[in-house]
Amino acid sequence: MMKKGETYIIGEIGQNHNGSVDIAKLIVELVARPVHEDVFGLDLKPMNAVKMTRRDLDEELTPTQMNRIYDNANSFGHTYGEHRAFLELDDDAHFEVYKYAKEKGLDFVETLCAKKCLSMLKLFTPDYLKVASRDLTNLPLLAAMAETRIPMILSTGMAGKKELDDAIEVITHYHNEISILHCVSQYPTHPDNLNLNTITYLRKNYGQYHIGFSDHTIGISAPSIAVGMGAEIIEKHITIDRHMKGTDQPGSLGPDGVNRMVRDIRMVERWLGTEDLYIDKCVSAAKEKLERSIATNKQLYAGDVIKEEDLHMLSPGDGFKWAQKDEVVGKVVAMDIPKNEIIYPKMLK
Structure with missing residues (x-):
């Protein structure tokens, strides 16, 4: 769980497991790897959590969209529905990855994309439930998730203030364990669109909640800067191989990128120090x-x-x-x- 003064870093698997529990476990292993800084000989804390996503394909898209031909280099099926079905791991598979993450000392975050997906909570209880950017306005889903009283993380990638306030109003009928991540739902996010100053805005206007950043930029610089601006949570897509088949793979961090990003974030935590001027x-x-x-x-x-x-x-x-x-x-x-x-x-x- 989140600790004062430590950035909570979430490695997002998303669909980078390519429909394989074994690949998902390899990504979990990557998330759990220790991080070492060579010059000063520092052993740094690795990522804190891994995140997966559960969909109900019956509540995903219209039949017209699910039946459309999906013929490209990253397709796992002839139609988009077949493609999505190939990539979807069932509740038991999520439970298996959850147990493996716990063995590795990691928290487990689950994005739920439909009310029926809450059925997996009969098998295990994630540390956090994540609301995808697209579902911030899906208020019935938010109410169902909030009713579990599991702490929730909201992504603002497609939201303005009204959408965020509406979501918070629904959730706070049940609890106040809310985290808000600045996010831009552009993959990858163009530099001119990132607007990291939203983090400052969120801290000023929603300071009673944990504020963080879900990053879709290319590279590792933006998360470190976000931490310097006060972000308490960082979420980043990761993979074992950026050249694997899949639309999210190229924009994710591979093993070296994960190591460097976590190293830099942990160093930023140390760099910030105290608000004072003194001779050290x-x-x-x-x-x-x-x-x-x-x-x-x-x-x-x-x-x-x-x-x-x-x-x-x-x-x-x-x-x-x-x-x-x-x-x-x-x-x-x-x-x-x-x-x-x-x-x-x-x-x-």
Whole structure:
């Protein structure tokens, strides 16, 4: 479950399992892999959860659409209905993947696309129920999901404020365990359309809920930036091989991309730190070596009275700072000080 200060990262399988439980398990294994940062020797927490999607094909599309010819390189059937049926894993298969995810220490998130899909909850209870962007306005489905009182995650990919508010109103009749993900339902999302500042808007206007980002851009930069902007949840499509057959495969992250994205997000968590300005103890050595101190710009002799024009600044930084020059100017030199040497207290009377 979500923890304060830790980004909740969801690896979305979607249909990238290509109708195979074994492939789904391989993706689960990828999600659970440890992440290591080499330079500082850091073992970083991997993804937190894996997500699958369950459809009821009787409530998916009209017969006309389901029976249309679907003849392309990514098709798994002659018609679109046959294609969708090939990719659909049944309740028992979802349960098998759920158990495998739990063995790997992962949470399990389930997107349910129809009320009949709630039948799988007789087999297991996901940690979260996800509402797909297209179903944010499917208020009867939202009510049925909310009635389970399982925490819910909403994607706003096709929604404005009214659609989101309507959805929240329905869900909060049952519970307030809601997360909201900024999302743009364009695959892949064009850079000009991403509008990550929506995350800031959601945090200001819906701050009582967890706010996150469901990413459909190409690459790994947007999730890290989103975390820097305050996103608590990141969702990203993943696959074991971006060259496998399937429409979502090219826009998903493969093993290397998953490793790099999670590494970067976990590093951002560390980078953010606290809202303060201070001298960290880790810079003390560099500060002493590189910062400048008051030094002589000519030879000074014992008994000389130091004038400001006798001084300039040199490294190292273990002497007087310019802000302390009143502790130097006007003082009597206790011993000879060569040109271009740092002035220390013991050198003054």
